[in-house]
Amino acid sequence: MPEGPAPVPVTQRLRVRYAKRGRLRFTSHRDISRAVERAVRRAGIPVAHSAGFTPHPKISYAGAAATGVASEAEYLEIGLTATRDPAWVRTALDEALPSGLDILDVVVARAGTSIADRLEASEWTIRLDGVAPDTAVEATEAFMAAAEVEVERLTKKGLRRFDARSAVSTCGIQPGESDRRGSDETAVPCVILRMVVRQTTPAVRPDDVLAGLRQVAGFAPPSPPLVTRLAQGPLNADTGELTDPLDPDRETEPPGGDATAGHGLASMPAGAVSADVVGAHP
Amino acid sequence: MPIESIFPRLEPLLPTVQKPIQYVGGELNSQVKDWDEAEVRWALMYPDAYEVGLPNQGVQILYEILNEREGVLAERTYSVWPDLEALMRKHAIPQFTVDAHRPVGAFDVLGVSFATELGYTNLLTALDLAGIPLRAADRTDEHPIVLAGGHAAFNPEPIADFLDAAVLGDGEQVALAITEVIREWRREGEPGGRDELLLRLAKSGGVYVPRFYDVSYLPDGRIQRVVPNRPGVPWRIVKHTVMDLDEWPYPKKPLVPLAETVHERFSVEIFRGCTRGCRFCQAGMITRPVRERSITTIGDMVETGLKESGIDEVGLLSLSSADHSEIGDIAKGLADRYEGTNTSLSLPSTRVDAFNITLANELSRGGRRSGLTFAPEGGSERMRKVINKMVTEDDLIRTVTTAYENGWRQVKLYFMCGLPTEEDEDVLAIAGMARRVIKAGREATGRRDIRCTVSIGGFVPKPHTPFQWAAQADHETVDRRLRALKDTLRRDREYGKSIGLRYHDGKPSIIEGLLSRGDRRVGDVIRAVWEAGGRFDGWSEHFSYERWAAAAETAFAEQPVDLAWYTTRERDEVEVLPWDHLDAGLDREWLWQDWQDAVDGTEVEDCRWTPCYDCGVCPTMDTEIQIGPTGKKLLPLTVVR
Ligand code: B12
Ligand code: SF4
Numbered sequence: 001m002p003e004g005p006a007p008v009p010v011t012q013r014l015r016v017r018y019a020k021r022g023r024l025r026f027t028s029h030r031d032i033s034r035a036v037e038r039a040v041r042r043a044g045i046p047v048a049h050s051a052g053f054t055p056h057p058k059i060s061y062a063g064a065a066a067t068g069v070a071s072e073a074e075y076l077e078i079g080l081t082a083t084r085d086p087a088w089v090r091t092a093l094d095e096a097l098p099s100g101l102d103i104l105d106v107v108v109a110r111a112g113t114s115i116a117d118r119l120e121a122s123e124w125t126i127r128l129d130g131v132a133p134d135t136a137v138e139a140t141e142a143f144m145a146a147a148e149v150e151v152e153r154l155t156k157k158g159l160r161r162f163d164a165r166s167a168v169s170t171c172g173i174q175p176g177e178s179d180r181r182g183s184d185e186t187a188v189p190c191v192i193l194r195m196v197v198r199q200t201t202p203a204v205r206p207d208d209v210l211a212g213l214r215q216v217a218g219f220a221p222p223s224p225p226l227v228t229r230l231a232q233g234p235l236n237a238d239t240g241e242l243t244d245p246l247d248p249d250r251e252t253e254p255p256g257g258d259a260t261a262g263h264g265l266a267s268m269p270a271g272a273v274s275a276d277v278v279g280a281h282p
Numbered sequence: 283m284p285i286e287s288i289f290p291r292l293e294p295l296l297p298t299v300q301k302p303i304q305y306v307g308g309e310l311n312s313q314v315k316d317w318d319e320a321e322v323r324w325a326l327m328y329p330d331a332y333e334v335g336l337p338n339q340g341v342q343i344l345y346e347i348l349n350e351r352e353g354v355l356a357e358r359t360y361s362v363w364p365d366l367e368a369l370m371r372k373h374a375i376p377q378f379t380v381d382a383h384r385p386v387g388a389f390d391v392l393g394v395s396f397a398t399e400l401g402y403t404n405l406l407t408a409l410d411l412a413g414i415p416l417r418a419a420d421r422t423d424e425h426p427i428v429l430a431g432g433h434a435a436f437n438p439e440p441i442a443d444f445l446d447a448a449v450l451g452d453g454e455q456v457a458l459a460i461t462e463v464i465r466e467w468r469r470e471g472e473p474g475g476r477d478e479l480l481l482r483l484a485k486s487g488g489v490y491v492p493r494f495y496d497v498s499y500l501p502d503g504r505i506q507r508v509v510p511n512r513p514g515v516p517w518r519i520v521k522h523t524v525m526d527l528d529e530w531p532y533p534k535k536p537l538v539p540l541a542e543t544v545h546e547r548f549s550v551e552i553f554r555g556c557t558r559g560c561r562f563c564q565a566g567m568i569t570r571p572v573r574e575r576s577i578t579t580i581g582d583m584v585e586t587g588l589k590e591s592g593i594d595e596v597g598l599l600s601l602s603s604a605d606h607s608e609i610g611d612i613a614k615g616l617a618d619r620y621e622g623t624n625t626s627l628s629l630p631s632t633r634v635d636a637f638n639i640t641l642a643n644e645l646s647r648g649g650r651r652s653g654l655t656f657a658p659e660g661g662s663e664r665m666r667k668v669i670n671k672m673v674t675e676d677d678l679i680r681t682v683t684t685a686y687e688n689g690w691r692q693v694k695l696y697f698m699c700g701l702p703t704e705e706d707e708d709v710l711a712i713a714g715m716a717r718r719v720i721k722a723g724r725e726a727t728g729r730r731d732i733r734c735t736v737s738i739g740g741f742v743p744k745p746h747t748p749f750q751w752a753a754q755a756d757h758e759t760v761d762r763r764l765r766a767l768k769d770t771l772r773r774d775r776e777y778g779k780s781i782g783l784r785y786h787d788g789k790p791s792i793i794e795g796l797l798s799r800g801d802r803r804v805g806d807v808i809r810a811v812w813e814a815g816g817r818f819d820g821w822s823e824h825f826s827y828e829r830w831a832a833a834a835e836t837a838f839a840e841q842p843v844d845l846a847w848y849t850t851r852e853r854d855e856v857e858v859l860p861w862d863h864l865d866a867g868l869d870r871e872w873l874w875q876d877w878q879d880a881v882d883g884t885e886v887e888d889c890r891w892t893p894c895y896d897c898g899v900c901p902t903m904d905t906e907i908q909i910g911p912t913g914k915k916l917l918p919l920t921v922v923r
Contacts, residue, residue: 023289023293023306023307023308024306024308024540026296026302026303026305026306027540028301030542031303031540031541031542032540034540034542035538035540037594038538038591038592038593038594039592040592041592041593041594042589042590042591042592043592049624053649055624057624067302067303068296068302097310098308098309098310098538098540100308129294223294224294224297224298
């Protein structure tokens with residue numbers, strides 16, 4: 001039996017920040033990986049493949065947001081068989097993806113580092129339609145005042161009980177504007193919960209925090225939450241804020257990449273949305 | 283008037299349903315056109331779940347062709363799963379398109395593609411959710427024209443009550459023609475309303491409008507006759523045939539879904555039609571004559587399709603792909619062109635000969651050789667003569683031996699059970715054949731790890747085939763024969779473990795038989811099943827034979843007909859068949875003769891390679907066989923790596 005052809009080695013690794021917006025928040029992780037693989041081919045990006053008879057493109061993902069959750073800060077890494085200007089990859093890949101899966105930033109990976117290690121925490125917003133601000137403030141205050149809030153979640157291994165409180169480092173409320181209308185055509189009340197949650201095991205997800213709010217304050221929003229991840233990255237213990245996880249890659253000259261173009265892009269903020277979000281804590 | 287998107291109302295429901303991504307649209311190459319600028323608006327539906335419907339080529343082709351036209355807009359809609367259906371009813375959300383989430387009821391035409399009859403109940407769900415009256419007679423000028431196409435539309439009688447119109451055959455040109463009729467009628471100020479529009483369509487001769495035909499019955503239940511009830515409406519409605527496939531190289535920009543679908547590849551049709559003459563195959567009969575796409579157009583389509591989609595698998599599609607006059611050059615040309623690009627090529631061919639293996643070897647160059655499929659269809663030599671599948675057991679053994687020698691480890695063999703004149707021994711012969719396959723494979727390779735999977739489908743007699751007169755085997759008989767086959771294989775110590783057997787029980791085939799050869803009276807059964815909750819009948823977890831049988835029992839209580847009358851009853855030559863006024867071009871006398879030849883085991887050749895045997899299609903439809911070779915070769919492209 002013939003062996004499969006030997007794979008071409010990886011010569012450049014790129015780290016990519018992308019967003020999952022609007023209707024496309026309903027994509028699952030599998031949907032996204034299929035879409036990215038196809039977009040990479042469409043864009044003509046020289047992606048490396050694994051060995052064997054069914055070679056897989058070398059694309060890996062770090063901490064993907066769940067189906068139904070929108071995100072401004074998802075990360076993936078691509079291995080290339082030839083070096084490409086990250087700025088070009090950013091545009092080409094973005095054009096090849098359906099709109100709603102948007103490429104925000106591409107940098108050359110710093111050798112020997114892992115992006116997953118840098119994703120210490122996530123910043124989330126949860127939009128809740130039909131909730132009055134007062135009730136929400138009360139619930140979050142009660143939650144943050146508690147030392148521990150045990151919640152349950154059905155996982156693949158069965159029902160699990162864990163603390164949803166300690167992973168939450170900040171949690172606040174801001175008034176929002178709903179695009180939904182009540183029966184009398186006036187906008188329904190709406191609040192936005194904003195929180196920073198540390199990456200722990202088991203992971204505490206926004207819906208776990210909502211379960212916690214229900215537990216401590218009987219908080220029960222009338223419609224499904226609209227969850228958005230605004231940022232992921234290293235957590236600054238002093239400020240309680242997240243920093244850009246791609247910054248460490250920008251610190252050194254990217255090996256093998258087009259240094260000028262790579263830096264031109266890298267020095268810009270990763271995307272308008274995240275730039276103002278990172279500092280904006282309640 | 284602008285039509286509002288229902289998405290804001292749908293969105294809050296999506297987090298609670300299965301696979302919400304299937305309802306949001308936004309596929310690569312999908313389009314949203316301005317509502318108000320369009321004069322004619324089509325909603326195209328594949329009446330099954332998104333994961334099955336999205337890959338459908340027919341819908342993708344029509345979607346692209348219609349949207350290319352100025353002033354014409356086309357969007358797509360699929361069946362929603364029962365979980366979302368319940369929520370939509372609760373929140374009064376109508377059936378919507380996935381492109382711009384517009385309500386289906388607001389379109390001018392709802393074009394539904396029926397590859398199989400098992401989508402009929404799903405049609406009713408969609409109509410009901412859309413707020414379109416189920417019965418065509420109850421619709422007003424505000425409602426879309428509900429139009430059926432696809433293979434099942436060659437006998438649309440069971441759903442005639444629910445349809446305004448149906449189209450037979452290739453849709454490319456006729457969809458545009460219908461559009462023009464509507465546009466003109468609209469520009470004239472819609473004179474005579476819906477009735478006038480339907481009449482104009484009917485008079486064109488290429489659109490069947492069931493309401494303009496009256497069906498009368500004999501006391502014993504058979505049809506007496508079918509007559510037009512309006513002046514100017516033709517007695518027969520003819521099918522459409524696209525003669526030059528090179529002029530219609532669609533889809534150019536295949537839709538690339540975000541959701542996972544059942545058919546994850548980019549397909550290029552390499553020809554239409556098939557004249558091998560398998561007597562059970564409706565597709566082969568109704569798509570005659572053979573029309574090839576040229577090697578160069580195929581090459582271009584593969585290239586643009588891959589570029590536009592980013593998909594890494596190409597399928598060369600047709601009813602018998604290895605029969606393209608230049609398939610060798612196509613396979614080699616594509617294999618050369620895409621070597622080293624991680625693009626995989628596939629050819630759904632089931633031909634039983636060594637050439638098939640040469641092709642498969644070419645296409646899987648450098649890749650793993652896992653499985654090959656052959657379709658002898660009948661277990662015994664006699665049975666294969668009846669169905670006109672001209673393969674001998676020795677041919678098959680020679681072919682699979684070559685396959686095993688070439689590194690293939692697994693072959694799949696397709697058969698049917700319940701064929702006309704079939705006896706128990708014909709089905710048991712399948713076991714003998716499978717045993718010989720394994721034995722020959724072991725001898726040829728000296729290995730024990732070779733396998734063979736036997737896959738068996740229940741035979742359903744279809745309209746416009748020589749078997750349209752045949753009695754369908756009852757499900758008890760089919761089940762008994764399959765059980766006997768299974769027992770025989772299980773008892774075989776020497777080879778049994780290397781042979782896999784896959785089959786379904788015989789009951790669903792009976793219902794498919796009712797829907798395939800039914801007449802207008804079957805509409806009541808479909809409606810009753812739907813009212814009793816029948817949905818997604820192509821899915822075994824949703825299908826209920828009992829529900830269908832009970833509905834038939836009630837609906838036919840006062841009639842001289844029943845489920846068996848429609849299925850297991852043999853028809854005679856003079857009986858008026860429900861689809862006799864629908865013309866696929868086949869000469870009724872030729873079909874009858876072919877049925878008689880079948881019973882006698884007399885075979886018929888393929889008219890591509892032997893003289894025309896007057897099946898009737900070419901003269902009736904003014905068409906002719908279009909095959910190569912063109913002598914051209916595929917040029918190597920500079921593929922961007
Ligand atoms: C790819 C394929 C599949 C794929 C993809 C299915 C899909 N969603 O399209 C898969 C593997 C999933 C599949 C499944 C099945 N398939 Co299939 N499939 C095919 C295949 C190989 C190609 C279909 C195709 O793309 N044709 C090309 C397109 C362009 O043709 P088209 O869809 O008919 O559309 C044209 C016209 O019909 C017309 N038209 C169609 N719709 C409409 C609508 C309107 C309004 C108008 C105006 C015109 C119009 O215009 C189009 C352009 O000319 C065909 C064989 C073949 N070569 O045709 C079998 C075939 C269609 N399948 C068949 C069957 C039986 C099935 C299954 C029922 C098998 C099973 N028992 O499970 C299922 C049913 C799936 C379902 N629930 O719908 C049979 C149909 C039998 C028949 N009556 O002729 C065929 C013909 C194979 C055969 N030889 O028996 N199938
Ligand atoms: S009319 Fe003759 S040539 Fe044409 S499809 Fe029939 S048998 Fe073949």
